[in-house]
Amino acid sequence: MNNNKRLPHTPPDTRHRIRELAYFRMIHESDLVCRQSTRMDRRTFAILCHLLRNVAGLSSTEIVDVEEMVAMFLHVLAHDVKNRVIQQEFVRSGETVSRHFNIVLLAVLRLYEELIKRPVPVTSNCNDQRWKCFENCLGALDGTYIKVNVPAGDRPTFRTRKGEIATNVLGVCDMKGDFVYVLAGWEGSAADSRILRDAISQENGLQVPKGYYYLCDAGYPNAEGFLAPYKGQRYHLQEWRGAANAPTNAKEYFNMKHSSARNVIERAFGVLKGRWTILRGKSYYPLQVQCRTILACTLLHNLINREMTYCNDVEDEDEGDSTYATTTASEDIQYIETTNEWSQWRDDLATSMFTDWQFRNA
Structure with missing residues (x-):
């Protein structure tokens, strides 16, 4: 032959x-x-x-x-x-x-307008124990790294602290884990707070009406519209496990509840990357195509959450009131600035939450 x-x-x-x-x-x-x-x-x-x-x-x-x-x-x-x-x-x-x-x-x-989620604020009668303390909260935000392919000259700015060439992606989700805003393309070395400032400054960027807010971690400033935890206090969920590790003051209790609720964005990123392997591996696509792919994956993530009756990687949570989703006449927050008023509001909220918890456990 x-x-x-x-x-x-x-x-x-x-x-x-x-x-x-x-x-x-x-x-x-x-x-x-x-x-x-x-x-x-x-x-x-x-x-x-x-x-x-x-x-x-x-x-x-x-x-x-x-x-x-x-x-x-x-x-x-x-x-x-x-x-x-x-x-x-x-x-x-x-x-x-x-x-x-x-x-x-x-x-x-x-399909962006069809599939991107409109956030629904937490109401006073919310039954979800993770969120009921955070009335008027719209969800949570965080950054995540996704590997990209860039020219050799751009690699130093796209290099993360772990040495990977990646884009720092800002993701914002509601309390169900559906994405309401995504910004991809920033260099891996860019600070989270810098990316957030860019997001709210864009014409069609992240919109946060005055009186509402998102939960964020300590890498972001505690400013109007963005509620961060207290620094220098225990925060991560594993630090609260066991009766001996119960919170002892208002700041600790606030951080515990904040961590429990804000964890939704970490779960959303985990589900997103678990579903779409293309977001986990080394990218061979041009940066523009990869950024488009990231956004497409988040839109498809929302579609799956909305339509699939069998979806064992997404939890069903209380949707709250839909008022905000249809009418938002208030002015949007235009800049990020830490103020005494916002810090005092967080202190008052923490005290109220801790006092209520002590009363219920007396």
Whole structure:
């Protein structure tokens, strides 16, 4: 047998049957397989395709229909597979895979207004023990590092303290763990507070109406609209475990409750990166594409949380009142500045929380 003999080109009909089989196995075989391949059950996948068609204007091309290109796109996000893997799976050229990945990526971003979550403030009758102390709170925010691919000259500024080349991503979520705002693209060496200032200064940036606020960690200033814990006091959840480690003063109790509630953003980031492996590995995409991918993953995260009946990595929490989601006539906070009034308000809140806790446990 001549091993150097060139194999005949796969006939078009055969390629078409292979693609149909690959798509059927990935999407239609069962909800379990569909979740493993795309992180969505079959119903949610169909809803996404419907939104992409009817809201984002995505349409089939001459060679690839909407369902196939969406399946390829989600599989790349979920498993961080290389272009050649999709080529082999769907018998497509590398150019076809790459082009349709970017087509779907831009279409998902056009669903921003449909999928980004509007925050709902905590109300006085909230039943969630983690949040009921924080009336008018909209959620929590934090930064996370996601690896990026940048030119050699830009690497020093994108290098994190751990030596990774990454973007410092600001994520803001509501108390259910749905993202309400995401800002990607800042250098890994940038301070969290600097990124937050940029977010609220942008024309379509993070909006925080006066009278409302987000929980943040001690890396951010304790300023109007952004409630930080007390420095120099115990804070992290593991420090409060056991009866012997109960809080002994108002500042400690405030920090314990603050940590319990603010943990929602850490869980949201954990679920996000757990679902979309592309956010965990080394990036080979240009920075702009990677930043778009980060935002797309957060929008799809919200869709999954909203639509999937089986979703064991997301907890169901009290949504509170929807008043803020529909009417926000108050002025937004324009700058971040620590004031005596805000510090005093935190002190008063901490004292009230601690006194109430002591009374209930007397």
